[in-house]
Amino acid sequence: MDYKNAGVDIEAGYKSVELMKKHVKETMRPEVMGGLGGFSGAFSMNAFKDMENPILLSGTDGVGTKIKLAFLLDKHDTIGIDCVAMCVNDVACAGGEPLFFLDYIACGKNYPEKIATIVKGVAEGCKQSGAALIGGETAEHPGLMPEDEYDLAGFAVGVVDEKDLITGENIKPGDTLIGIASSGVHSNGFSLVRKVFEMTAESLNTYYDELGKTLGEALLAPTRIYVKALKSIKNAGVTIKGCSHITGGGFDENIPRMLPDGIRAVVKKDSYEVPAIFKLLQKTGNITEQMMYNTYNMGLGMVLAVDPADVDKTMEAIKAAGDTAYVVGHCEAGEKGVTLC
Numbered sequence: 001m002d003y004k005n006a007g008v009d010i011e012a013g014y015k016s017v018e019l020m021k022k023h024v025k026e027t028m029r030p031e032v033m034g035g036l037g038g039f040s041g042a043f044s045m046n047a048f049k050d051m052e053n054p055i056l057l058s059g060t061d062g063v064g065t066k067i068k069l070a071f072l073l074d075k076h077d078t079i080g081i082d083c084v085a086m087c088v089n090d091v092a093c094a095g096g097e098p099l100f101f102l103d104y105i106a107c108g109k110n111y112p113e114k115i116a117t118i119v120k121g122v123a124e125g126c127k128q129s130g131a132a133l134i135g136g137e138t139a140e141h142p143g144l145m146p147e148d149e150y151d152l153a154g155f156a157v158g159v160v161d162e163k164d165l166i167t168g169e170n171i172k173p174g175d176t177l178i179g180i181a182s183s184g185v186h187s188n189g190f191s192l193v194r195k196v197f198e199m200t201a202e203s204l205n206t207y208y209d210e211l212g213k214t215l216g217e218a219l220l221a222p223t224r225i226y227v228k229a230l231k232s233i234k235n236a237g238v239t240i241k242g243c244s245h246i247t248g249g250g251f252d253e254n255i256p257r258m259l260p261d262g263i264r265a266v267v268k269k270d271s272y273e274v275p276a277i278f279k280l281l282q283k284t285g286n287i288t289e290q291m292m293y294n295t296y297n298m299g300l301g302m303v304l305a306v307d308p309a310d311v312d313k314t315m316e317a318i319k320a321a322g323d324t325a326y327v328v329g330h331c332e333a334g335e336k337g338v339t340l341c
Contacts, residue, residue: 012110016138019116023123027133031099041134043100043157053162059090060155066190069220071149072201076114078222079152080121081128082187085223086247087156088129089302092227093243095166095234096158098131103154105138108145118152121222129227131156164234168242168258168305175241175305175331177265178314180229181324182301184221184277188248189295193219196285210276218277224301224323232321233304236313242305246297253294255303255338264334267303268341272326275299293340305331 017036024036033042048054063082070079080103088098103122105115115138126133136154145151185193197203197215204216211218226245233240242258255265278299282292292298306314311327318325 012112012140015112016110016115019112020119023116023120024133027123027126027131029099029130029132032132032134036135038135041100041102043132043134047099048159048161051159051161054159055162055165057091057094057096057158057160058155059087059158060153061086061090062151062153063187064190065194066187066220067150067152068190068194068199069204069216072199073204073216073220075216075220076117077121078220080118080123081125081222081225083152083154084122084125084129084131084156085225086187087154088125088131088158089223089226089245091156091158092129092230093166093245093302094160095164095230095240095243096160097231098129098156098158098227100132100134101126101154101156102134103136103152105136105150105152106141106145107138107150108141109147110138110140114150118150122154125222125225128225129156131158166240166243169260171241171258171260171263171305171331173263173331173333174308176308176311176327177267177329177331178304178306178311178318179272179300179326179328180226180302180304180318181224181272181326182246182275182297182299183224184218184275185281186223186247186297186301188297192285192287192295193281196281196287208280210280212276226302226323229302229318229321229323232317233314236317238306238310238314238317240304240306244303246300246303248295250292250294250296250298251338251340256336258303258305259331259336261336262333263331264337264339265303265305265329265331266339266341267329271328272299300326300328303328
């Protein structure tokens, strides 16, 4: 008896590392010290030595049950982008610059090519956010997970000068709310998605005219990364007063997280076009509008609060970063929360 007969293939692990090295290399930053394969990842503090009072930020997350769709379609090259996005967007939400990322893959059986494909997506997410992929772990769990399944999680560390920290404390009545377009469902609410639509390869490969693509393509679209957009706004000289990453819990849970007591957000539903995937989901599942806005991003991955005088500069900066923005509402005095109208 040996470890391989027990279900853990160490040689497959070595092969996975070799296959993923080229993807990891593409994410490197000057501050990274050493290479892949050490017991820890090293990152020089030179990245923020000139800040007055550097504050470290961190974010950790996974991709939830969206990963089940990757299994059904045998498509594993974008799920890693989702994992990075969920973490770095949270860091960026506080005004931070993501510095580095680490991933964790648990699998029933290590198929090196599949693992390398997953990591390729992680590396792509890191490139989009400017974070270095400085380490990770692939754990083989025979008997705990089915051989053809895996789970993916990770965490990001970023930095912000204390004077640039986005806290929401200075939001005032009359401030403008700007929404940045999402790429679709992102990585939240898939337990409900999987109840609404039949989860088979045939169903997911069905083409919908209103989507302009297959259901699977629409649902697996990777989560949008907003690091460049928020950096562009900062570089334009705009102070972002508050920032909400619209994830699980939708508008009702996430927008109030940026608001101080005594401030209420008013979001106008007709200020932008809700993407077709949400309309199809609501209609097919007979889901109430309230539940949709309380579960999904409904086409807005980030919502920002800015001074009315900064609206034009903010919109231009977001467009320059390659994202689409909408003026979606305003802030007013009242009980902390959200009004949809």
